[in-house]
Amino acid sequence: MHVLILGGTTEGRRLAETLHADGVRVTSSLAGRVASPKPLPGEVRVGGFGGADGLARWTREHQVDAVIDATHPFAGTMSFNAARAAATSHVPLLALRRPGWSPVEGDEWHPVASLEEAARTVRGLGRRVFLTTGRMGLAAFADVDAWFLVRSVDPPEPPHPARMEVLLDRGPFTLDGEREVLRAYGIEVLVTKDSGGAATAPKLVAAREAGVPVVIVRRPPVPDGVPVASTVDEAAAWVAARNTTGAAAGGAAD
Numbered sequence: 001m002h003v004l005i006l007g008g009t010t011e012g013r014r015l016a017e018t019l020h021a022d023g024v025r026v027t028s029s030l031a032g033r034v035a036s037p038k039p040l041p042g043e044v045r046v047g048g049f050g051g052a053d054g055l056a057r058w059t060r061e062h063q064v065d066a067v068i069d070a071t072h073p074f075a076g077t078m079s080f081n082a083a084r085a086a087a088t089s090h091v092p093l094l095a096l097r098r099p100g101w102s103p104v105e106g107d108e109w110h111p112v113a114s115l116e117e118a119a120r121t122v123r124g125l126g127r128r129v130f131l132t133t134g135r136m137g138l139a140a141f142a143d144v145d146a147w148f149l150v151r152s153v154d155p156p157e158p159p160h161p162a163r164m165e166v167l168l169d170r171g172p173f174t175l176d177g178e179r180e181v182l183r184a185y186g187i188e189v190l191v192t193k194d195s196g197g198a199a200t201a202p203k204l205v206a207a208r209e210a211g212v213p214v215v216i217v218r219r220p221p222v223p224d225g226v227p228v229a230s231t232v233d234e235a236a237a238w239v240a241a242r243n244t245t246g247a248a249a250g251g252a253a254d
Contacts, residue, residue, distance in 0.1 A: 004062075004067045005029065005067075007040070008070075012028065027044070030044065049085075066091060067082060072195065073100070079223055093226055095227070099196050100196045101194055101195075104208070115217060118191050122191060129141075130149045130189070132193075133217065138160035139159040144161060147161075152167075173199070178202045179210070183210075190214045191215045194216050194218055
């Protein structure tokens with residue numbers, strides 16, 4: 001069985017490791033936005049497919065039996081391309097999405113629908129902003145009259161805010177570390193995407209403790225009709241069920 005994982009997330013990596021250990025042929029596809037990604041088991045390809053048609057063609061040419069969309073929850077274009085490609089090539093598709101975050105008592109959250117709305121919201125909340133939305137999309141904040149601490153894995157490129165300091169770092173992050181970032185930089189507002197998961201969640205706890213408001217960008221929906229797994233184990237079980245079905249069908253045909 002050949003499984004294509006549209007990866008780039010911790011869950012995608014863990015699923016590749018799990019399936020590879022189970023003897024499944026795995027190809028992990030990365031967008032190439034991170035300069036030095038961590039090594040992955042199995043086969044790895046980097047770069048785009050050329051839209052839904054290109055992805056459908058690639059799955060046929062490489063005899064892919066199943067596709068797992070384990071991209072970042074905000075990689076909306078890739079997810080919709082995957083759904084269209086899977087329908088075209090008649091390959092089963094599963095979305096692997098970690099659960100989103102939910103506010104608890106003491107949180108001051110300001111949910112927004114986009115980075116542009118986040119930039120408008122920030123203007124009324126503070127002038128020292130901790131921006132943890134990654135290096136892509138900084139143009140939305142370029143005209144905001146505030147100072148930004150931008151955390152990303154790789155250095156951002158313009159357009160970006162005029163007053164900005166870059167903190168190059170990669171999660172997971174600790175609660176003590178996030179507390180220190182808020183204190184050392186005098187952060188007045190945190191901006192993040194609802195990425196979910198534990199690796200970057202400590203910043204939300206630190207913000208709650210410090211009384212720092214959080215502008216949180218809601219994640220886009222999964223395409224209609226695509227089943228969703230919330231854990232790596234669920235996704236691995238979905239693959240195993242199709243692997244067993246395929247083996248049985250192959251045996252019957254023989």
